[in-house]
Amino acid sequence: MKYLDEYRQAGAVHRLADELHRITRGDWTLMEVCGGQTQAIVKFGIDGLLPPSVHLLHGPGCPVCVTPVEILDQALAIASMPEVTFCSFGDMLRVPGSGGDLLSARSRGGDVRIVYSPLDALELARRTPGRQVVFFAVGFETTAPANAMAVHLAKREGVTNFSILVAQVLVPPALLAILGSPGNRVQGFLAAGHVCAIMGWEEYPPIAARYRVPIVVTGFEPLDILQGVTMCVRQLEEGRYEVENQYARAVRLEGNSEARRILEEVFEIVPRKWRGIGSIPDSGLGLAPAYREFDASTRFDTGDIRAEEDPECRSGLVLQGRLLPRECPEFGRRCTPERPLGAPMVSSEGACAAYFRYRRREDSIARETR
């Protein structure tokens, strides 16, 4: 896997950082959308390589973080049912709902399993016809096609004991919500590379034109991110607001047509509440009418949902780039990865988790950075 090393080469990284310093004149605020990009920035210290007048805000691109508490509470209720095998990506297991998390549901006797793909959950359903197998379908557009495929196959084969609990969200509406909110400081975006690998970037030119913000589809390695920032800043310096593709090795304009086809067949666009942010119109995916029999939220009676959030949790502000994790008064005090108040402290793509893991000692890091 040598290509990874090529995109992390110190020499190339520093040459690009030098070029960025050379072309930067103004004071610019950019936002990277994807949680994976946030992780890379914090982990590799890329923000420390930028000119002081270029600021990076962390966006809401962490699907675990934005899954609404209501849906998490539904998941907890379903996972506790004796006839259910509840399958999820590992990352969701520690996110706090109103009455604990999925890990504690497992320790209380719930059959909760980590899977790597929804197709693993479907296979489990085929092998255990006496159990109800539910898959927690969380994610942005990146994970949606596999979830769509699982449901499509379930319907085709008549695997009636399979269902999914849908918490899929879409990126472009989130950008619109951020740009449309009063007090928005974001002047340019690094769009999520893997989302665009699926969807392409056809949805972004109208956004760029309407709000006059450059949008650069960006990858995840240090070199990718630096290049994406440089392309964005260059546009801002030149007064342009176009959509460019930095991640050309993985992303085409039209995206992955097979994936988009299955998405359109199995899902439809629905309103979705984003944890910490509120309801964003047309920002989620739900099962289309032909596939609604596989919707776990209607198949199971989950009773009254409490949907309680800790009032001290400021994850909404963090997810919108309004607050840095270390500026939150509870950061590292009442809120830690062991006892998170909200999702961003516990998700592997969460900004709070990234800062807690890598940045608690800024002075030591500054001293060691060349």
Added chain:
Amino acid sequence: MSDDVQGPLCPSPFDGEDIQLAHGGGGRRMHHLLRDLVLPILGDTTTSGRHDGAVLDVGGRLAFTTDSFVVHPLFFPGGDIGSLAVNGTVNDLAMCGARPRYLGLSMILEEGFPLCELRRVVESLARAAREADVRFVTGDTKVVERGRGHGLYLNTSGVGVVTHELQIEPRSVRAGDCILVSGDLGRHGIAVMAAREGLELETTLESDCAPLHRPVLDLLDAGIEIHCLRDLTRGGLASALIEIAEDSGTTLTIEEEHLKVLPDVQGACELLGFDPLYVANEGRFVLMVPERDADAALAIMRRHPVSSGGQRVGRVSTDDPGLVILKTRIGSARVVDMLSGEQLPRIC
């Protein structure tokens, strides 16, 4: 190494049979299980016939350790619960600078566990013990009801002899010490994960499970002033370093470009969202030595296959007591923090 093991006669009377509760009852069936399957494979285990304990002459300061093994699946590329159980305890003794001598073995078997699998495990225990030059001298067998045991759990306790005079512990670590690692990282955790989850990677990654006492004893014999030793197990290099940094009150700074990770391990980690720094190893150790001993230590380590990948990875200071800092390949730095719980595979 002479083979003093007499295996059971073929075909074995146990093939096709499963563990019954009676095998743990202390009566005739347990007696037959030990006499005809377990003890012949483990070799000459008793110093004074069947007895509650073993009385041993160790002739020196004693190192003593115990460890339990609950790994699943029981068999994985490069090892199994048996080889783990021997090498895990041998390595804990090695990390005290002791020569491992004797092991005790405790087995908790689940009703219904196939005896042919038990034989495989016991053969692996015997083989690993021969390779590490240790003997089983005492043991215990229990059987629990079906559904209460996940097949097999093992515990091994071990004693070894300490002949050096050093205080090998975090408190001996000093500013200016060199941090050395004996090889590449993350093989065991990824091998087990791949086997457990049925992940089909392009090549079969094998666990690095192996005994570590020979290079350690050679280092001591050569007069290397070892300040601290730790074998890398669950939690990987990161966890070992964090514990040492906290217990010693020093700062451990490591350089990412000096950490060796096999491309297959790196690839699997990238796929799953794991950090190789935190992935389990079973045949690697880290040590801190004064700078003046570092080159000699590496030369000695590299003469042994198990530590042929020995490498300088960092340095000790006292700038930030209790902290582990990683300097990345691209020149930035970050704190290496303790994981809460296990690493969970990524979503997207």
